[in-house]
Amino acid sequence: MNKYHQIYSDIVADIDNQRFVQDDKIPSESELMLSYEASRGTVRKAVDMLQERGYVQKIHGKGVFVLKPGNIEFQLSGIVSFQEMNERMGRKVESQVVELAEVAADAALSKAMRLAEGAPLVKIKRVRNIDGENVILDVNHFVAALVSGLSREVAAGSIYRYIEQQLGLTISYSQRIIEAQPCSDDDRRYLDLNGMDHVIVVKNLTHLYDGRLFEYTESRHRLDKFYFTDIARR
Amino acid sequence: MNKYHQIYSDIVADIDNQRFVQDDKIPSESELMLSYEASRGTVRKAVDMLQERGYVQKIHGKGVFVLKPGNIEFQLSGIVSFQEMNERMGRKVESQVVELAEVAADAALSKAMRLAEGAPLVKIKRVRNIDGENVILDVNHFVAALVSGLSREVAAGSIYRYIEQQLGLTISYSQRIIEAQPCSDDDRRYLDLNGMDHVIVVKNLTHLYDGRLFEYTESRHRLDKFYFTDIARR
DNA sequence: CTTGATTTGTGCGTATGTATG
């Protein structure tokens, strides 16, 4: 682990464990320089990361103040998979793979993914059950050339973990689009909709470190189970 | 304008105006150092900002590559007001102020805003009309002690502009929550719902530079007119 | 009102490491 990353994650841990609580001032740059035997630039990089990710607010001439109340579920910005998120929140979650097939990119997909029409994809459809109700339908499309060996066993667990740890690919960033859509036939077939006629769709275009797109996913959420939060800065 | 900010905004302009297009490599750090007579740290800070905001992707040993296709409506992360956003997209937009009153914080508001119950607030309710339809209902609650002189004339324009330019306050960050809710009576009264029974609610807790909360806003969108996009990083 | 101490902001320079081609 890098030095700045060490400082960063130590302070994150201090906030999560309530050693620093909301409105506390964290140690000044010079104090951190001493305690970590680091240069000012290194310390500043760590604190800048904390601010970007919504943990703290720096105020010129005063200090650096903690924003979040301790630990909490707060899903700040970042790519977090369904599996990772719900593990953190301690919910009873099950995934059921209802489809896994090799398909060719149709017109809509090839446009969205900027791929040649007919390019081979692996399509996975999963139903997410939270506390006894089917509330999310995930439809993934992976670029077959990049992601090999996707089985039902892998799909039942965390696909991201498989991709990063087994295939050794580095996931870097994702463009995310959130919108509402009328329910599709699939929604009605797989989800417990309780009469609701729309779903919230989170589209994800996920890219590797070198910029190659490797996945297009639609995550279709029942209206009353959707929740998204982040921190925006001017 | 700072030096790093100058470099940053020059490159943003180059991307928006398609002088750099998707997958182009921008000048290397050493080239930017020469052309701006800047140190490496300054150049790197500018490029880091570009990456954080989703304009580029840095790849170790190769260069820095442009992600976005030129200009476009892409609503990247950041606090952008309704007014600012639609001005960019060239839409025909009208705002109607349907309520403006001094109120006291009730239990729900005082909890959400972490204020004393009964604290004085300025409540503004506005209907947003886009291309002839009422599709957004904005309900703002400003802390009266911080935001004075809010009139109907100000509310009809950009309140943010008034706050920053007239009152001289610096808006810094905002916690944003997105979720769906069943329609309220107000939604039915003010919006053209076309039979839809839910709205998407964007809650904003906006803070000043010194960390003081000055606004709680609910922006209630008709399902089919809601759209949100950003870039998430690992 | 002024001064000084503290703290963050901006900018410079340098050295060394690591990934790519």
Place this chain on the structure above:
DNA sequence: GCATACATACGCACAAATCAA
């Protein structure tokens, strides 16, 4: 091996905001 390009880390100087003496 070598050149190029980004990554990490160190150091220094001065500016600007805040606060207390």
